[in-house]
Amino acid sequence: MVQREADVQLRGQGPGPRQARAILALESVNIITAGQSILVGGESVMRGTVALQDVKTGETILAPTELSSGGGGWAG
Numbered sequence: 460m461v462q463r464e465a466d467v468q469l470r471g472q473g474p475g476p477r478q479a480r481a482i483l484a485l486e487s488v489n490i491i492t493a494g495q496s497i498l499v500g501g502e503s504v505m506r507g508t509v510a511l512q513d514v515k516t517g518e519t520i521l522a523p524t525e526l527s528s529g530g531g532g533w534a535g
Contacts, residue, residue: 461485478514483507504529
């Protein structure tokens with residue numbers, strides 16, 4: 460689901476001279492409930508890597524690079 464959405468969101472982005480494919484690899488997903496958020500705080504987080512590959516040649520443009528995304532949150 461994440462790869463499919465990334466394909467839609469990233470298509471046509473960037474000023475580079477080559478067409479590139481973003482390759483995502485999720486390492487962990489931690490989704491907290493609304494109750495946990497209210498009672499003890501915290502945030503939902505995804506961690507993984509992204510790499511860029513030339514569509515025509517298969518050459519690596521960007522080696523796998525770590526990234527993370529959080530939904531915001533608070534700690535009580």
